[in-house]
Structures are given as C-alpha cells and as structure tokens.
Amino acid sequence: xxxVTQNPRYLITVTGKKLTVTCSQNMNHEYMSWYRQDPGxxxxxxxxxxxxxxxxxxxxxxxxxxxxxxxxxxPLILESPSPNQTSLYFCASRKDRESNQPxxxxxxxxxxxx
Amino acid sequence: QQQVKQSPQxxxxxxxxxxxxxxxxxxxxxxxxxxxQQFPGKGPALLIAIRPDVSEKKEGRxxxxxxxxxxxxxxxxxDSQPGDSATYFCAASREGSGGSNYKLTFGKGTLLTVNP
Numbered sequence: 001x002x003x004v005t006q007n008p009r010y011l012i013t014v015t016g017k018k019l020t021v022t023c024s025q026n027m028n029h030e031y032m033s034w035y036r037q038d039p040g041x042x043x044x045x046x047x048x049x050x051x052x053x054x055x056x057x058x059x060x061x062x063x064x065x066x067x068x069x070x071x072x073x074x075p076l077i078l079e080s081p082s083p084n085q086t087s088l089y090f091c092a093s094r095k096d097r098e099s100n101q102p103x104x105x106x107x108x109x110x111x112x113x114x
Numbered sequence: 115q116q117q118v119k120q121s122p123q124x125x126x127x128x129x130x131x132x133x134x135x136x137x138x139x140x141x142x143x144x145x146x147x148x149x150x151q152q153f154p155g156k157g158p159a160l161l162i163a164i165r166p167d168v169s170e171k172k173e174g175r176x177x178x179x180x181x182x183x184x185x186x187x188x189x190x191x192x193d194s195q196p197g198d199s200a201t202y203f204c205a206a207s208r209e210g211s212g213g214s215n216y217k218l219t220f221g222k223g224t225l226l227t228v229n230p
Contacts, residue, residue, distance in 0.1 A: 105157025
C-alpha cells in the first residue's frame, strides 16, 4: 500500500529537549515536504526536498532542520523546541517537482512543547 | 501575504443540500488549483483539481468552478452527506519553468459539517 508514515503520532515534551519526527514514503517519490497546521492558519510549508541531498526552506523554517540522506526518508529535527512549535505536523511526498502531481500526506504528528 | 483566501471558515449544511466553498487568489501566474479533503486524525488527500483552461470540472458529486477573470474558484458538493464532513483546503501553484519550489499554496481551510 502506498503510504507516507510519520512517527511518533503524538509527543509531549519540554522546552529545549531535541526531538526528531521521522517520515518515510514507499512510493519512490522525489519531492518531500513538511507542513505545520495551526487553527486559523491552514497548512504552512516548513521545508521541502527536491531529491536526495537537496533541501530548502519553505515559508516557516525557523527553529527546524531537515535532512534527506535517502530518497524514502525525510526527518524533521527540532534542535531546541519551544512552546510556539506546538502544532500538528504533516509530512508529504509527491512523484517529482511538478506541482500538478497528487501530494500524499502522512496522518500527522501532534507535538506539544511545554 | 496571503496568496489564497478561502471562505467560509466553517459551514453547516443539511443532508442533501449543496455545500459551496470559495477561494480567491492573487498571483496570476498560478495555473493549477487542487482541493484537498481532510478527515479528523488524517492527513489531507487530493479530492479534485482544475487548470485554468476549463471553467468547470466535475467528479461525481464534487464540482470545481473556475473564474479566471475574477481570480476565483469554488468547490460545490451536491447532495451533501454526513460522510462529507471534513476540512477542505483549496490550493494553488505554478507549473512549468520558473520557481524552484513548485509548491502548493494552501488556503486556511473550511470545516464542513453535514447534519443528518
């Protein structure tokens, strides 16, 4: 089954404790991205990756890092989480850079930073 | 700068009624307009999409209407069902050359509730 898998699904942690949210896709997609979803703000792109070792900032990259060492994996790293990063996070992938391809989303990771 | 404005923020419709969600965009270079549907606890999923060379696209009970001159597009859900209750996001992007991101710009979402 084609899917994007995020882990963990839920996490409560404290300010400053480094955390990583993993994302893996099994569709051999080139393009992957991370979004955060906040009430009233919709989906905002954090980082994206065109392919292995090619990453770039989206609209709200501050406080986040990513890496793309393998095509299937695109982890989101919060080096020093802060309460304003409490949000619902989605990883997404699509076949390639062309935006007319369907974008496949994971089921989300709800992060609470205390 | 919000490039895609979506309204209403929430919508309540009776079963069998028509649900209408509207979006307006600013960037005339946008040329791909998808709608995504999100159920609670799930990620968004592509529902239907349109390009500006057509004014309407229909898939089952879901129709996109597109008005290029007004820079507006809308989603119509005919014979709305309780199972349609979800959050709907419109989006827009620019295909082809230029721009390294090819990203989707999303509206803020509409929470649709269809009462039985």
